[in-house]
Amino acid sequence: MAKRLKFYAVTHDILGDVFWEVFRRGLIDAADRYDVDVEHLRPGKFSPEIQAGLIEGATHARPDGLISTVPDIGAVDGPLRRAVAAGIPLICINAKDPRPAGERIPYLFYIGGDDGHAGEFAGRYVLEKVRPRAALCVDHYLHEHICHNDRWQGFRRACEAAGVPVERLRIPGGDPAACASAVRERLEAAPVIDAVLTLGPPGAEAVLAGSEGLSGGRQVPHLTFDVAQLQIDGIRSGRILATIDSQQYLQGYLSVEAMWLHKARGFTLASDIHTGPAIVDASNLAAAEDGVRRGYR
Known part of the structure; x- marks a missing residue:
């Protein structure tokens, strides 16, 4: 045998x-x-x-x-x-x-995933859909991480090539309350930011929580990475533009x-x-949600 x-x-x-x-x-x-x-x-x-x-x-x-x-x-x-x-x-x-x-x-x-390409793809998607004055990338790792860094660098390249200033905010991914607080503080301090990229579910959760009830009823368009029920619900509600699936x-x-x-x-x-990258937005949300339900997405 x-x-x-x-x-x-x-x-x-x-x-x-x-x-x-x-x-x-x-x-x-x-x-x-x-x-x-x-x-x-x-x-x-x-x-x-x-x-x-x-x-x-x-x-x-x-x-x-x-x-x-x-x-x-x-x-x-x-x-x-x-x-x-x-x-x-x-x-x-x-x-x-x-x-x-x-x-x-x-x-x-x-x-x-091809993370550098995915970051650039995210940048181009945001530029096409939103045309932001300034953008923010929220990274839920406090430490350097190769694929997160590649996503950030790709996003930065796309934004800067279009003349859009962009910054990176690191948050402690294992502490949801601290993450949401850090996001809220940064968005309130910089009203010019009108597009946010997050790099996975912990970051997406932080932006959804931290951007709730911003001053003046402000809504910040949000693009994220990975597919989970959190992202599915966010796309359906209109609080997330799309997510990039690896x-x-x-x-x-x-x-x-x-x-x-x-x-x-x-x-x-x-x-x-x-x-990856593969895009999930309102156009193919039902198929992605079926994959989440079955445990494949």
């Missing part, structure tokens, strides 16, 4: 972010489909240092394959290189090493499928797979 394959997935989740529960559903569905074991390790809060320790533990277990995010190169570079040196195939998902191929962590390929279910599912194809059949993809 052939040995049952065992993969480890190590991600950088923060508590309360529904994004990662959908990703996990993809892992589990693919594990069932391909009859493999998948162990999902996550620190529970944003800590690349804790994630690095989890990667070390996964490497020590000698799995048949390793799937990992790269939210902070300095923290996870060494542990991931040691895993590859130990002969463990590595696939990068969701947040990648942006360095050139000869310098980056030697993973097989990346599966996830289709994280695919990131989980395809990473397990690709690792199985690599180990069981000897295949390796020749290039990265980009699962």
Whole structure:
């Protein structure tokens, strides 16, 4: 009887972010489909240092394959290189090493959103729909995070190319009350801001709460990232223009499928797979909501 394959997935989740529960559903569905074991390790809060320790533990277990995010190169570079040196195939998902191929962590390929392109796409969408005087990007990580930074930089490039000033506000994603307070304070202090981009559900929640009842009945157009019921309800109510989906279910599912194809059949993809950006707005809201209901979005 052939040995049952065992993969480890190590991600950088923060508590309360529904994004990662959908990703996990993809892992589990693919594990069932391909009859493999998948162990999902996550620190529970944003800590690349804790994630690095989890990667070390996964490497020590000698799995048949390793799937990992790269939210902070300095923290996870060494542990991931040691895993590859130990002969463990590595696939990068969701947040990648942006360095050139000869310098980056030697993973097989990346599966996830093209975040720089997604940020620029967000900027162009806002410019077309709103034509803002000034824009704000709300980042629910206090620490540097590769994919959030790429989204912000892409958004900044698009806005500045159109002559629209833009700034970044960092908020503590694990503290909803503090997040909402910080957003309200910034919007009240800068009435010229008439477009906001958030980078995921915790940021979207903060803007929805923090912009409630602004002075003079002011409404600030809001574009966000990821798909959850919060975003669906916000689009339906008109408080969110649209959300940009990186289709994280695919990131989980395809990473397990690709690792199985690599180990069981000897295949390796020749290039990265980009699962986003994909736009969700009023035009395709029903399909997105059905995906949320089923646990795929």
